[in-house]
Amino acid sequence: MLIRDLEVQRIIDSQFLPADEELQLWLEAALIDYSYDAEVLIRIVDSQEITSLNKQYRHKTGSTNILSFPLEMIEGVPGLYLLGDLVICAEVLEREAREQKKTLNEHWAHIVIHGILHLIGFDHINEKDATEMEAKEINVLHQLQIDNPYQEKEVNG
Secondary structure, eight states: OOOEEEEEEEOSOOTTSOOHHHHHHHHHHHTTTOOSOEEEEEEEEOHHHHHHHHHHHHOOOSOOSEEEEEOOOOTTOOSOOEEEEEEEEHHHHHHHHHHTTOOHHHHHHHHHHHHHHHHTTOOOSSHHHHHHHHHHHHHHHHHTTOOOTTSOOOOOO
């Protein structure tokens, strides 16, 4: 049986944050095609912390929705496969969901899955890699009965 260990740190308090069970479901969904044990930390922060980390690690100003910090397993050390850490800004996700006319829960699912895919080596630096990563995200979200996040939603009325 595969071990998929998830630690969640909620640095902010909000009624709109997903439950640990939802985060675990999204972790499992993102890793469905991979047969190794995994450990992930998700840290949910405010705009101030994500802005500071974005500047320190990516040399970019302003806040972002998620930062991924992949780790590599040390050769010869038994134990879980430490995929890495995800730092997610709840405020940015809430704003993006409103702007993109998505449900907050679906946007959380997308961003968590996006981050986990980064931890296992997917990227979107060039067009080919971006297309591959987006296809993987769309497929995983489809399995969760969540619409393609890259498709514009029609607005009625």
